[in-house]
Amino acid sequence: MSEPDEQVYDEIAQLESENSALRDEILSLRQFIDSMQNLMEAVEQPLPEAELMELLSGVLANALRTISATDGSLLVLDEDSNELVFVITHGEAATEQLAWHLLPPGEGIAGWVAKNRRATIVNDAQVDDRFYPAMDRELGFKTQSVLAAPIIGGGRVLGVIEMLNKKDDKLFSVGDQTLLTLMCRFSGELLFTVIQQNQEDK
Numbered sequence: 001m002s003e004p005d006e007q008v009y010d011e012i013a014q015l016e017s018e019n020s021a022l023r024d025e026i027l028s029l030r031q032f033i034d035s036m037q038n039l040m041e042a043v044e045q046p047l048p049e050a051e052l053m054e055l056l057s058g059v060l061a062n063a064l065r066t067i068s069a070t071d072g073s074l075l076v077l078d079e080d081s082n083e084l085v086f087v088i089t090h091g092e093a094a095t096e097q098l099a100w101h102l103l104p105p106g107e108g109i110a111g112w113v114a115k116n117r118r119a120t121i122v123n124d125a126q127v128d129d130r131f132y133p134a135m136d137r138e139l140g141f142k143t144q145s146v147l148a149a150p151i152i153g154g155g156r157v158l159g160v161i162e163m164l165n166k167k168d169d170k171l172f173s174v175g176d177q178t179l180l181t182l183m184c185r186f187s188g189e190l191l192f193t194v195i196q197q198n199q200e201d202k
Contacts, residue, residue: 031062052194056187057088060161063183064090067147067176069163074151074187075103075110076159084110084160091164093141101135108132109146110160117157119149119181123171147172149184153192161187 056074064072071091075084082105089098106115109122112130125131125143136143144165151159161184166172 031065034062049194052190053088056190057090059183059187060088061090063161063180064163067163067172067179068167068170069147069165069172070167071164073098073110073162073164074159075162076151076191077114077157078102081105084108084114087159093139093164097139103132103135108135110148110162113148113150113160113162114157117150117152119147119177119184121172121174121177122146123166144169145172147176147180149177149180151184151188151191153188153190154196156192158188158191158195 060072060074064070069091071093072089073086074088076087077083078085081102084103086098086101086103103111105111109120109125109128109130109132111132113120122128122131123145125146126133128146131143131146135141147163147166148160150157151161161180163172163176163180166176
C-alpha cells in the first residue's frame with residue numbers, strides 16, 4: 001500500500017470512529033431528553049412516592065450514561081438533622097452498602113453544594129479541601145472527580161445529585177454541569193410537590 005493510500009485509509013478509519021462516537025452521544029442525549037420529558041410530565045401529574053423513586057432512579061441512570069460517569073447518587077436532605085441521605089445510587093461502588101448512608105452536615109463536596117446552593121466541578125477530588133475521604137475508606141473506593149448540583153424545589157434545598165469519576169480519565173465539563181443542573185431543576189420541583197402532598201395528607 002502506497003503512502004497516500006495509507007493516509008486515506010487512516011482518515012477513513014478516524015472518520016468511522018468519530019461517527020460511531022457521535023452516534024453513541026446522540027443516543028445518550030436522546031435518552032436524557034426522554035428522562036427530562038418524563039420528569040416534566042410528572043411535575044404536571046404527580047406520581048405516588050414508589051413510582052417517583054423509580055422514575056428518579058431511571059433519570060439518574062440515564063444521566064450517568066449521558067455524562068459518562070462511573071457512579072452517581074441522589075441524596076436527600078434531612079431537614080431535622082441537616083444530614084444528607086443517600087437514597088438512590090448507581091454505578092461501580094458498593095451501592096447496597098452506600099444506600100441510606102448518612103453524610104454529616106456540611107461534610108464533603110455534596111455538603112458544600114447543599115449549603116451554598118450551587119453546582120460545582122472538582123476534577124481532582126483528593127486534593128480538594130471539601131472532599132470527605134471517610135466514605136472512600138469505608139467503601140474501598142477512590143473518588144477522582146466529582147460533579148454535583150443542588151436539588152432545589154419551592155425555594156428550598158431538598159438534596160444533591162452527585163456524579164463521580166468521569167470515564168476514560170476525562171474531566172467533567174461545563175456542559176456536563178448544565179445537563180445535571182437541568183435534571184436537578186425538574187427533580188426539585190417534583191420532590192417539592194410530593195413533600196407538599198405528604199404534608200397535606202397528614
